[in-house]
Amino acid sequence: MIKTYLHSVINNALKKLNFPEKSIQLDNPKDEKHGDITTNVALTLSKELKQKPRDIAQSIMDNLDLNPEIISKVELAGAGFINFFISDKYYIAELLNILTEKDKYGKSDDFTGKKANLEWVSANPTGPLHLGHGRQVCLGKAIANLLECVGYDVTREYYYNDAGNQMENLGKSVYARYMQIIDPNFPFPEDGYVGDYIKQIAQLIYDERKDSLKNSTDLSLFKKAGENYNFKMIRSTLNKLGIHHDIFSNESQLYTDGKIDKTINEFIARGLAYEKDGALWLKMDEKAGFDKDKVIRKSTGEPTYRLPDMAYHIEKLNRGYDLIIDIFGSDHGDTYKEVLYGVQSLGYDTSKIKVIIHQMVTFKEGTESVKMSKRSDKSYPLDGLIEEVGADAVQFFFVMRGANTHLDFDIALAKEHSDKNPVYYLQYAHARICGILRNAEDNFPGFDFRSEAAFSDGLIGTEEEIQLLKILAKFPEEVSSSAASFEPHKIITYLNVVAERFHKFYHNNRVLDAENKELSIARLKVCLATKQILKNGFEIIGISAPERM
RNA sequence: GCGCCCGUAGCUCAAUCGGAUAGAGCAACAGCCUUCUAAGCUGUAGGUUAGUGGUUCGAUUCCACUCGGGCGUACCA
Numbered sequence: 001m002i003k004t005y006l007h008s009v010i011n012n013a014l015k016k017l018n019f020p021e022k023s024i025q026l027d028n029p030k031d032e033k034h035g036d037i038t039t040n041v042a043l044t045l046s047k048e049l050k051q052k053p054r055d056i057a058q059s060i061m062d063n064l065d066l067n068p069e070i071i072s073k074v075e076l077a078g079a080g081f082i083n084f085f086i087s088d089k090y091y092i093a094e095l096l097n098i099l100t101e102k103d104k105y106g107k108s109d110d111f112t113g114k115k116a117n118l119e120w121v122s123a124n125p126t127g128p129l130h131l132g133h134g135r136q137v138c139l140g141k142a143i144a145n146l147l148e149c150v151g152y153d154v155t156r157e158y159y160y161n162d163a164g165n166q167m168e169n170l171g172k173s174v175y176a177r178y179m180q181i182i183d184p185n186f187p188f189p190e191d192g193y194v195g196d197y198i199k200q201i202a203q204l205i206y207d208e209r210k211d212s213l214k215n216s217t218d219l220s221l222f223k224k225a226g227e228n229y230n231f232k233m234i235r236s237t238l239n240k241l242g243i244h245h246d247i248f249s250n251e252s253q254l255y256t257d258g259k260i261d262k263t264i265n266e267f268i269a270r271g272l273a274y275e276k277d278g279a280l281w282l283k284m285d286e287k288a289g290f291d292k293d294k295v296i297r298k299s300t301g302e303p304t305y306r307l308p309d310m311a312y313h314i315e316k317l318n319r320g321y322d323l324i325i326d327i328f329g330s331d332h333g334d335t336y337k338e339v340l341y342g343v344q345s346l347g348y349d350t351s352k353i354k355v356i357i358h359q360m361v362t363f364k365e366g367t368e369s370v371k372m373s374k375r376s377d378k379s380y381p382l383d384g385l386i387e388e389v390g391a392d393a394v395q396f397f398f399v400m401r402g403a404n405t406h407l408d409f410d411i412a413l414a415k416e417h418s419d420k421n422p423v424y425y426l427q428y429a430h431a432r433i434c435g436i437l438r439n440a441e442d443n444f445p446g447f448d449f450r451s452e453a454a455f456s457d458g459l460i461g462t463e464e465e466i467q468l469l470k471i472l473a474k475f476p477e478e479v480s481s482s483a484a485s486f487e488p489h490k491i492i493t494y495l496n497v498v499a500e501r502f503h504k505f506y507h508n509n510r511v512l513d514a515e516n517k518e519l520s521i522a523r524l525k526v527c528l529a530t531k532q533i534l535k536n537g538f539e540i541i542g543i544s545a546p547e548r549m
Numbered sequence: 550g551c552g553c554c555c556g557u558a559g560c561u562c563a564a565u566c567g568g569a570u571a572g573a574g575c576a577a578c579a580g581c582c583u584u585c586u587a588a589g590c591u592g593u594a595g596g597u598u599a600g601u602g603g604u605u606c607g608a609u610u611c612c613a614c615u616c617g618g619g620c621g622u623a624c625c626a
Binding site for chain 1: 551552553555560561562564565566567569570571572573574575576581584585586587588589590591607618619620621622623624625626
């Protein structure tokens with residue numbers, strides 16, 4: 001990448017001048033006049049060297065050994081910035097790289113050989129996924145894609161608590177609906193799950209077993225039937241979004257394997273837990289920001305959710321991943337800290353665990369924004385949203401904002417098939433290119449633009465063409481930085497610029513011209529490269545690349 | 550009360566470890582289709598980056614406080 005090149009050139013200059021070695025920061029200026037890449041190294045050296053930044057910058061510039069094929073101009077500017085202008089030849093060479101590497105362009109091997117585990121969705125199978133799950137579902141999909149792009153071997157994992165209250169409650173709810181088929185007056189539990197799907201599960205059981213289960217005291221059959229049915233619905237929803245998990249792991253396995261007991265014993269052996277009021281309490285360190293101790297095993301003998309979560313994270317650490325990612329809504333913002341604290345206090349290195357917290361989502365229907373927390377009873381299924389606005393718009397809208405900002409999901413806007421809908425701006429650019437390529441193939445049979453043979457790259461040079469090539473060449477850097485910060489929305493921001501510059505190019509540069517075959521082929525190459533970048537970007541954020549719209 | 554997160558154009562949001570004149574889209578206004586998709590392009594207008602103070606060559610970014618919003622603060626998950 002070009003920054004690596006500049007990095008070494010500047011470093012050599014610093015050595016020649018006997019200037020202290022600094023970590024050199026290379027930025028992309030916002031203003032075109034300030035070049036393509038800029039460094040503030042002279043400003044940061046100023047204090048140490050006790051010289052004016054501009055003088056330092058001049059010395060550095062005098063000692064740069066630059067290849068004019070790559071850097072066409074260097075300027076000293078402002079308070080002491082050194083601005084580099086990249087030569088057009090470099091961008092044209094990069095265009096060829098895109099066409100050669102195709103789907104692989106933008107991918108890197110920065111983390112090749114490393115293993116990552118991404119655990120997300122992880123909704124307990126007490127019912128279908130609903131709107132409140134949407135952000136996490138889509139965010140995780142895109143983050144997994146990003147990690148793969150930089151070389152990680154990614155395991156996609158779904159973890160659920162099948163041993164706790166929620167699943168007990170599911171069993172009771174299904175049983176009650178089953179009994180109501182026999183006796184409509186049978187009482188429904190106060191905090192039971194009220195959705196119609198519970199009735200369907202009960203009906204399925206009744207169809208098979210009739211009333212033979214009416215005196216059940218063990219509800220595990222009802223619970224299991226509910227779990228199976230709900231998982232079918234959840235998986236079907238995930239399928240619609242193109243999401244597949246490699247591993248489904250559950251809480252009860254941790255009991256069977258003795259991992260829960262082992263964790264409890266460890267806490268006790270290390271003197272980190274104590275009994276009080278019949279419960280087992282974990283000592284929480286005030287210095288770590290906790291104000292009081294937390295119960296890890298209730299007086300009833302059941303663990304609180306924290307304990308299995310800790311055992312589960314220990315188990316994942318033991319599996320040997322280089323990176324472990326959890327995605328939670330901000331309603332779990334405090335509890336994950338407790339879990340990590342517990343894991344850490346048992347001597348495990350939690351630095352490999354990265355927790356991504358996303359803020360809550362509101363949904364705008366008309367002019368009103370409606371809160372939709374994951375635990376809200378008024379369930380609006382995610383399936384319904386996918387039906388209503390389409391999988392692409394759902395994916396796009398949930399990913400287009402940074403996870404740490406509140407997201408207002410405008411359902412009407414997502415549904416709208418018009419220029420107001422931001423997802424179409426990107427997809428339209430892709431479809432438009434496909435239209436040009438179709439036209440070229442159908443009506444200009446002599447234009448052999450897909451061949452690997454050399455083309456007249458000297459014909460590329462209009463303002464719009466160069467601007468477009470410049471942004472295309474930034475894709476690899478953009479992927480790396482998005483992956484490093486686990487922020488897929490940056491890819492969308494980037495692709496918007498690509499689409500914008502393509503549309504400008506399109507308006508001002510006629511691609512297909514029967515009178516000018518060489519130029520047409522050169523521009524078709526530009527189109528092919530743009531299409532490739534859009535497609536590669538869409539792949540990451542998880543939306544389709546339509547050929548027509 | 551305490552903890553975490555957030556506050557940027559009328560609306561929804563960007564802004565690369567602190568960098569040069571804070572950017573897009575939508576909404577508003579004015580233009581552009583006998584030529585490859587007008588789901589597009591061009592232009593205009595829109596800001597004390599919630600507020601006050603601090604740190605420094607330089608702050609939307611870091612620190613302190615104030616105001617406003619979200620989420621937590623269970624022997625629920």
